[in-house]
Amino acid sequence: MTADGPVTCVVDRIVDGTTAVVLLEEDGDVVDQLDVDVETLPEACRHEGALFDATISDGGIVDPEHRPERERERRDRLQERFDRLSKRLDEK
Template sequence: MTETYTAVLDRIVDGETAVLLLEADGTVIDEHVLAVEELPEEGRHGGAVFDVELENGALRGVTYRPSVTEERQRSAQDRFDRLSRRLSEE
C-alpha cells in the first residue's frame, strides 16, 4: 500500500541522517528517518518541505517543494514579527 505525505525536514543528525516529520491535515503524525543522500540536494536544510511516498513503510519517492517551503518560512516570520511587535508594546 502506497501512502503520500507532506514531510518537513526537522533535522540532520551527524551530517548523515535526516529526520522527516510526516504530516496529515497539518498535524505531525509520525517521523521517518533516512540517509541525507536520499533527499534532493536543494532540500537538504531544516524546514524544507517534501512530498514523500511510502510503500509499506519503505521510501518510494521524495519530491522537494521549494514554493511551499518558502511560504511556510514567510508565514513563520510574519507570526514572529507580529508577536515581537505586541511584546514591545507592553
C-alpha cells in the same frame, strides 16, 4: 507510524550531518517522523525546513518531490507569526 501512502514531509533537522529527521504531515498536522540518511533525499531537500511530497512505503521515503514554492510560503508564514509575537512582547 502513519499508513503507507502520500504525505507532506518537512525536514525538521539534520543530526551530525548524516541523519535527517523528517516530520510527516497529513492535513497540516504532524502524524509521525522518520529518521533517514540525508543522502537518500534529493539534494534540494538536504536542509532544515525543506518541504517535499513523498510516498511512505515500508517505513521509507519513496519518490520525494521538492516543493520550493510551498516551502517558501511556509517559511514566510512562520516569519510573519514570529514577527507578530515579537512585536507583542516589545509592547509590554
